[in-house]
Amino acid sequence: MTHCFFKVKTQFENLGDALINRELIKQLKPTEKLIICIKNVPTDFLKNLDIESAVLVNSSIYFYYLMLKSRLSLNNVNYFLNPGGYGGKISPKKVIMYLGTTFIFSLFKIIGIKVHRVGVSFSNLSTFHSYMLRLQSKVLYSNSVRDSLTFEICRKLKIRVSKIVPDLAFTLAYENSNLEKTYDIVISVRKPNNNIESLFIALDKIVKSAHGKILFIYQVKFDQDFQERLYSRYKSYDVELRDLSKLLTENERLFSQCKYVVSNRLHVLLLAMSKGAMPLALIDPAENSKIIGIFKDANIFKLIKDYTNCNNAYFSNADITTIQDIFINNHKLINDFFTDLNK
Structure with missing residues (x-):
């Protein structure tokens, strides 16, 4: 046995x-x-x-x-x-x-x-x-x-x-609901050790490009203070802030209701992808090499944006069938x- x-x-x-x-x-x-x-x-x-x-x-x-x-x-x-x-x-x-x-x-x-x-x-x-x-x-x-x-x-x-x-x-089983999305963008970002002003510049562009409600969340209590800081920075926009650090099922329900997810946390991105949300890995390569390695192997490297050196449009959609096949x-x-x- x-x-x-x-x-x-x-x-x-x-x-x-x-x-x-x-x-x-x-x-x-x-x-x-x-x-x-x-x-x-x-x-x-x-x-x-x-x-x-x-x-x-x-x-x-x-x-x-x-x-x-x-x-x-x-x-x-x-x-x-x-x-x-x-x-x-x-x-x-x-x-x-x-x-x-x-x-x-x-x-x-x-x-x-x-x-x-x-x-x-x-x-x-x-x-x-x-x-x-x-x-x-x-x-x-x-x-x-x-x-x-x-x-x-x-x-x-x-x-x-x-x-x-x-x-x-x-x-994770890949699911993509055809229901109307409640949130245009969900943002869950860990505070970087360096280049924080570059991150703010990137997030400014992303928030201004939104076509609907933006939700700031934290899956990890360590991220709470920084997410509250981001929420305060963008509170003049249509934004919300939620604590999602307790249950995975709450995160799974949320990600099925959003169009894009912006994060520098690997498993926020992968869990969101599994629920049909389009991920944007907003990273500093010096701090987030594990995301680079996993996204590169999955052939979705174009969904990574280096906020320390990026002048291009931030969102790049991948084919949904491609993401489903990856899973x-x-x-x-x-x-x-x-x-x-x-x-």
């Missing part, structure tokens, strides 16, 4: 992380048994996950005990690490954690527990961080990245990579990956 194990450990205040965790769990559910550790996971975050048929464990020790017991019973045991982005510097404490988990994964490898990292991207890695990832990749059963840009980074840094598996958000094709690649693991 195949038993899958997954420990929910991520940024609980980020609905984008809730999305890819939910979609990973959906991919694991067809196995004979799915065990999920939910220790320290907030109740609001759990509401976004599809965990009804899984065995839920609220103790890390018991979780790993069940994993060892399953393997000693000669089951095929797969342990999945959290999807998402890795980048930047790491603290001395984090280095010690990497070394500890790498040692544990080495023991797992010896006894036949397969550890998988899937749906990840790497950017702006410090020397220590890249070394830790390189060391850990040697003991993983599979280390799959979500875009070719990350694949190339790994090749240069000698981080072992199994293959490219698209972002897990591409498992269908990437969904198949993801399904094939998980099907192969369970053979």
Whole structure:
């Protein structure tokens, strides 16, 4: 029998992380048994996950005990690490954690527990961080990245990579409602570290080009202050501001009611695309390389606008059939990956 194990450990205040965790769990559910550790996971975050048929464990020790017991019973045991982005510097404490988990994964490898990292991207890695990832990749059963840009980074840094598996958000079912749209533009923008005046110039042009109501939203509490600042900047226009940081279902309903979505957050863009909204990735390439990699692989690079160097019209429509095909094709690649693991 195949038993899958997954420990929910991520940024609980980020609905984008809730999305890819939910979609990973959906991919694991067809196995004979799915065990999920939910220790320290907030109740609001759990509401976004599809965990009804899984065995839920609220103790890390018991979780790993069940994993060892399953393997000693000669089951095929797969342990999945959290999807998402890795980048930047790491603290001395984090280095010690990497070394500890790498040692544990080495023991797992010896006894036949397969550890998988899937749906990840790497950017702006410090020397220590890249070394830790390189060391850990040697003991993983599979280390799959979500875009070719990350694949190339790994090749240069000698981080072992199994293959490219698209972002897990591409498992979403594509829907495009023919109903009249409530909002012309939805804007959800994280405050950039640099070039903020360039961002304001770009947003000024976008807001002035609107042919209907504009809605500012935040999926992440971290974005609230900046979205409120943008709302105040454009309050002379037909604008609203909403907090959508609690439930994915609220975001899904909203995106089906809007024509365009402007964001520098990857999973705002992908979730909006899945509901038929046309995305505009408004980015600084120095800060948003994961969006560049994933959009480039999906052949929708023209939907990216670099606000630090852009004099052209901002909105570029992609063919709806093309976007639908992107979800269908990437969904198949993801399904094939998980099907192969369970053979």
